[in-house]
Amino acid sequence: MIEKVKEQMYNPLADPAELQKEMRETVLKISREKDFKNTIKKRADAYRERYKNDNGEYYLVKGDTYFFLNRARSISEGYNAKQLFPAVIYYSSRILPLSLIQTAYYLPLIFAVLTCIIIFFLAAKLFDYWAGFFAGFILAVHPIFLDAASLGYADTQIMNVFFSALIVWLFVLVIDSDKRNKQIIYGLLLLVSVYLFKLTWANYHYILFIIGASLIAYLIFKQIKSKSSKKWILISAEIIGAVILGLYFLATNAIETILLKLGFKTAFYYPDGLAYVQELDSLTLTVFISKIDAFLLLISIFGAAYSIYTIWKKPNLKPVFLVLWFVILCVLSFFADRLLYFLILPVSILAAYFLSLVFQYIIKFPKIIHLRTPRKILEPIAAVILILIISVSVSAEIKKSSQGLSHRLMDDSIADISKTILIKTKGDAVVNAWWDLGYLYSYYARRKVIADGGSMDHPNVYWFAKALTEKNEAKAVKILKMIDCDKARNKLMPANCSIPDSVVIISDHMIKRNPVVLKTAGWDFRLAELYEKIKDLNSVDAIEIIKEKYPSEDADEIYNNMMQYSEELPESKITIATKECTKKDNSVLCGSLTLDLNQSKLLYGVNDEYSFKYITEDEIIENDAGSDKIIFIYYEGPRIRYAAVDSDFANSLLVRLYFLEARDLKHFELLDKAFYAYAKKIKAFWVKWNISEKQSLNKTAVELNKTSNKEE
Structure with a gap:
């Protein structure tokens, strides 16, 4: 019966309106049959079996997961993996009563739980217990985080998010501790976490850049608020330091991946396959809001605005860092979809901060109208109401992201x-x-x-x-x-x-992706070689350069083709x-x-x-x-x-x-x-x-x- 539905889905030569009509009639007819539910169950079971190996173990999802699984297997064969994640998979499989692939299958869930716990303690440290509670819940149910935490998605995404949260938490503990011994211990743990993050992801220093930027911003703001006559000298020195820091990160490959979509980049003038990777796609404002969730983005902006208000009243490094963490990742996420995995951390905390303020107002509201309601009753009711609002807000995106198993390549x-x-x-x-x-x-x-x-x-x-x-x-x-x-x-x-x-x-x-094959095969090497040189020139100067490079070719035709180049697939x-x-x-x-x-x-x-x-x-x-x-x-x-x-x-x-x-x-x-x-x-x-x-x-x-x- 499932085939009957599928049969109506597409005919390459038929009218779409007629297809929709036929499909509706087929679905109605099938749903009336007696064994409909049993057939659906059998089909679902058969569908799941295609994603299990001979031992009944689920395959991993997506392609990159098998790179890390292969590295983990190589450790068992005597090779050095040179990366943290494969080592975690291998040594965890030695400890747990699971095979190598089973261990890789469940690891994302383990790191997801640890990340939610860290975010709870981080938000509680920054604000209060209820902020921690809401931050942990928002992160746990957010579609972007759920994607990274999917069972079988044994990629470094979830570990990158985990180490980002861990480093920020330890950084806050260092600056918030009033005892030297604790600062030293937290500082050492912070250095170890940064080193482990380095072994996990090449662009680990993005979080260090944000920490450095927040330190400089805090010092500049503090000097502005001070009454010292030397403050402008200090501000100038700090601005110069900020410029040097920015130039350093631009000179390294720290922002290379983020900026891939900004230029016409190729490897040896060959097609840039990275342009076909969805997680490196740039985002429109509409897609950005949809993926983050409009409600959560709005209340996180309110949380950021209130944090800025507290900074203005009294300069404090923690809210400065939190606001910059949020703003910088918001901007960069428009250039690369994958950065949304990191943005969801400050979004969860700032949204939770605003919700905690609303929560406190709800608790105090009965007193304002002179009602005697026990706090023990009000608190769980208010918490449940806010949780339901969050759940309803993200439910549509969760449903959308969980439809089908197209990401299961294996x-x-x-x-x-x-x-x-x-x-x-x-x-x-x-x-x-x-x-x-x-x-x-x-x-x-x-x-x-x-x-x-x-x-x-x-x-x-x-x-x-x-x-x-x-x-x-x-x-x-x-x-x-x-x-x-x-x-x-x-x-x-x-x-x-x-x-x-x-x-x-x-x-x-x-076969279904043949437009990508056609696009790649139709690559124009002349365009790739000349584009960077002439893209900002007027037509006369550009054509002269083309004539010098290709004297026997039609320079006008090459120029016109270059100006009409599109990243759209054929x-x-x-x-x-x-x-x-x-x-x-x-x-x-x-x-x-x-x-x-x-x-x-x-x-x-x-x-x-x-x-x-x-x-x-x-x-x-x-x-x-x-x-x-x-x-x-x-x-x-x-x-x-x-x-x-x-x-x-x-x-x-x-x-x-x-x-x-x-x-x-x-x-x-x-x-x-x-x-x-x-x-x-x-x-x-x-x-x-x-x-x-x-x-x-x-x-x-x-x-x-x-x-x-x-x-x-």
């Missing part, structure tokens, strides 16, 4: 394909797969991958995209051989390079329909499409004929009707699926591997495939190097690129 399909690669290939084999699943194949297949989440801007990503969009098989093989020989950085490829085993992996996950060239096909006698019905096998015609409705390729286990039946799209009808086990592909992209390597399974290719052979329900549809192919080729294998990367551009 499933049984990847595990099975990886197992095949592990068994059938040699230890030095190379896996050619898109970078976002690189860590997963590296962990489960134990083979080298051409790119992963740590090398998404490596030239291999560009060249792999180039190979996948290539229509000439021989050229695609040359590119793959160049990648697998690890000579992608514009160096000559040795003719005698021989990789024992090479595997190319294609999946529906990649339109998709492949659309897989969720609706399945059914075969009746000599006809195949795919929604509104009808394939007549006797006449070899595919009709949409009555008169509109489409080009098609019908792929069975034994043969490929096709007909070119001259349409702008070609309909691929193919089998996934017993199911018949179909997809619409732009005709100018139908002969690309990506399409011929996924839909035709390399049957019309000489250099590729199907190794294995997996197409479970509720999991990725993955196909792995051998790359056969030993077939004689007419062209020399010694072409450089630049020559291949030029040839490809001319042919296109």
Whole structure:
């Protein structure tokens, strides 16, 4: 029955209004069936099973988690992880009665609980008990924090948030302690925490920058409020110190990640894969407010405003730091989505501060109107009311962020394909797969991958995209051989390079993301090289520079292309329909499409004929009707699926591997495939190097690129 609903979800050629109507009717019909609840339960159980390994343990979520799991496993094999988080996973698994992957699965929850406890004590130290209570609750239920604390999300995000909270708490304890011994102890713990944070995240010094900025701001404000005749000399010295501190952090890589979206940055003029990473996306004001939650953001601003009022009355380092912590992260979060994980800490504390003030007013209100109500009754009632308001406010965003399991990259399909690669290939084999699943194949297949989440801007990503969009098989093989020989950085490829085993992996996950592949493959190296030089010049000066660099090229055309450059992805060239096909006698019905096998015609409705390729286990039946799209009808086990592909992209390597399974290719052979329900549809192919080729294998990367551009 679930399939019946899914069938109505999308037809690449149908009218959206009609689809919605059909889907509503299907849902109503299904909900009336007697075994509806049992069917839903069975489907849900089957869905969950796809995210468990053979031992019944849940896979980790997202891709980077397997980088740390791989490092943790390497410790057990005698290697040095050189990072804190993998060591925590490994040594925790030695202490706890859990396997390595189970330990990694539950660790985010443990650090989340510890972070909430720290925030409770921090807010209580800054204000009062109720501020601590509300701060801990706000943090615990906030969607951003819940994402970082998700079971199986064994990434450094939650540890980064944990150490940020811990360092701030220890910093407050140091400046608030009136005894020298306590200050020394807290100071030493603070230094240890900073060092551990350094082992966790490269940009750990962001919190030190905020602490330093707050110290300078506090000293400047204190001097302004003082009556000393030398105050302006001291203020000037402190401003100079602030400038030096800022320049230092700009000179290091502390703010490099934060500012990625501000410039046109590439690695060796290759596509910047970081531009496709959602957590590094810049935010609009509307999205920012939505993610933080409008109500919590508003009351945190009220809390910050009241803190500024207290600072004006009496300078104090703690509220100065808190306000700057909030303001600096608010500003920086617009440039990188991932910084919201850190912003939620001061938001929780300042919002809790305001709520604690409201709470105190509610408690005092009965006395104002001369009512005798016991404080023991008023306090829990007021607390419950405020908690309910917070819960209602964040509930919509929690529901939105928890819908589906799209972030679960790992499933049984990847595990099975990886197992095949592990068994059938040699230890030095190379896996050619898109970078976002690189860590997963590296962990489960134990083979080298051409790119992963740590090398998404490596030239291999560009060249792999180039190979996948290539229509000439021989050229695609040359590119793959160049990648697998690890000579992608514009160096000559040795003719005698021989990789024992090479595997190319294609999946529906990649097919659905084909605009990203197209964007990467269509990279313009001239644009990347010249953009920084001419982006601020007028057209005349810019064109002169282009002419000097490329005298034989059309400078005006290059300039116009550069000015029209967009970070938007191109339109998709492949659309897989969720609706399945059914075969009746000599006809195949795919929604509104009808394939007549006797006449070899595919009709949409009555008169509109489409080009098609019908792929069975034994043969490929096709007909070119001259349409702008070609309909691929193919089998996934017993199911018949179909997809619409732009005709100018139908002969690309990506399409011929996924839909035709390399049957019309000489250099590729199907190794294995997996197409479970509720999991990725993955196909792995051998790359056969030993077939004689007419062209020399010694072409450089630049020559291949030029040839490809001319042919296109």
